[in-house]
Amino acid sequence: MRSIDELTTPAVMLDRVRMENNIRSMQTACDSAGVKLWPHIKTHKMVEVARRQLAAGAAGLTCAKLGEAEAMLPSGVKRLFIAHSLVDVRIAPRLAALADQLEELRVAATSVTQTEALVKVAAAAARPLKVMLAVDTGLGREGVRYADYAKRIAALVKASPYLTLAGIYTHEGQLYAAEPATQQARVDEVLDRLATVRDGVDPKLPLWPGCSVTAKLMAATGRVQVVRPGAYMFGDLSLAVTTKVMKRDDVAVHVLATVIDRPEPGLALIDAGSxxxxxxxxxxxxxxxxxxxxxxxxLRVNEEHGYLRGTDVDLLEVGDRLRFIPAHICPVINLTDHVTVIENDTVVDCWRVDARGRVD
Ligand SMILES: Cc1ncc(COP(=O)(O)O)c(C=O)c1O
Structure with a gap:
């Protein structure tokens, strides 16, 4: 067993116990509300983490990209949702191969033109696919805004021999900017918009919202069937400081970095940058x-330098090692080949970031 004092820096360190507590806390919130959890793996991109989410009770996994879905197969996952606008018929052989290794594959319908393209992809793949209709509930990204438009997509899906409309989803990422005190009201607003579109298409369709900021609140409303948070098992500044949905001491990933220079009073440089x-x-x-x-x-980064500012910076000396909580954890993981798994201050394992760079 090695101590973290022996690590060279920069090192991305994952606290196993904190991560498992975060996985359990989300799963318990979902279980006690009778809501299924399909975590989004775009944050961790690791088979080892997916295995733990599934073992804790996750019903399926959500991915952004086909490549991420392929990389997660060794976790033993049987149900996958690719929550992205698939349009390119060239992916059909890969989609078919993926479907053959799963019990259930879900894909997204995000607009009329995208669904027209999806119908062709599905025909070329020649596999049954469940379709999740995307609703834009305020992020201003993909998804329908009105029930009438959603009905046109539903009709296209119905006409395809391979596609079945199976649910309604949204990514309410705009709630990252909501004042913590207003989160519940904003969640209710998102659900009203989602339900309005759903009721115009088919009131029996399940609702699948829920990012890391909202998932527990969404589950507790009793109005949703599935939530798909991504960053919750690691945490970052957005979750621990901006939105305050988790405690700072529950953040499971830290970047260990070394002070490499003190160019002027009030400024220190570390060996971790963009x-x-x-x-x-x-x-x-x-x-x-x-x-x-x-x-x-x-407060500033170059490729290999981080610029430290703050009233305690003058206490630092060259060679000091510090642990940092990053602003946004998803790209931090995608930039590293592996994470160092720790328990307290002991290194217990090293996990590969299996879907690193799988943006295909
Ligand atoms: C479609 C979709 N679902 C779920 C998530 C998970 O969100 P978070 O990482 O905020 O929990 C995202 C994040 O970007 C997303 O785009």
């Missing part, structure tokens, strides 16, 4: 904060 933290920052311009709670923030 190739570790990505270019994603909070609305306040913060790429990462010190995980120990000192006033130390990464």
């Amino acid at each position: 190739k570790v933290f990505s270019s994603d920052k909070t609305a306040q311009g913060v790429f990462a904060i010190d995980a120990e709670g000192r006033d130390i923030q990464v």
Whole structure:
């Protein structure tokens, strides 16, 4: 067993116990509300994490891309939802091969023109596919806004021998910017919009909303059948500080970095920049904060440098090692080949990021 003191930096460290607690907490919230959990794997991209989500009781997995879905097969997953607008008939052989290894494959219908293309993809794949109708509930991305338009998509799906309309979904990512005190009201608004479209198409269709900010609130309403949070088992600044849906001490992934220079008073440089933290920052311009709670923030990044500012920066010396909570965890994982799994301060394993770069 190695201590984390022996790691070279930068290192992306995953606290196994915290992650398992976060997985259990979401699963328990879903189980006690009678709601199914289909976690989105775009955050972790790791078979080892998917296995633990499924073992805890997840009913299926959600992916953004076909490549992610393929990479998750060794987890033993049997039900998958590709929540993305598939349009290219060239993917048909891969879609067919994927479907052959699953009990259930769900795909997204996001507009009339995309569904027309999806019908052709499904015909070329020649496999039965369940279709989830996307509704835009305020993010301004894909999905229908009105029931009449949704009916046109439903008619296209019905006319295909391979497609069956099986549910309504939305990604309410705009709630990341909602004031914590207004989250419940915003959740109710999202559900009203979702239900209005659903009732215009088929009132029996299940509702599948639920990101990491909203999933527990959504499940508790009793109005939804499935939730699909992604980042909840790791956490980041968006979840622990901006939206406050988890505690800072429950964040399971930290970036370990070393102070490599002190060019001027009030400034320290670390060996982790945009190739570790990505270019994603909070609305306040913060790429990462010190995980120990000192006033130390990464306020600027170059590829291999992070610029530390804050009232506690002058306490730092070259060679000091710090743990950081990144602003947005998804790209941090996608930028690393493996994560170092730790328990307390001991290294217990090293997991490959299996779907790293699988944007295909
Ligand atoms: C379609 C879809 N579903 C679910 C999620 C999961 O969201 P989060 O990582 O905020 O939990 C996302 C995130 O981008 C998404 O795009």
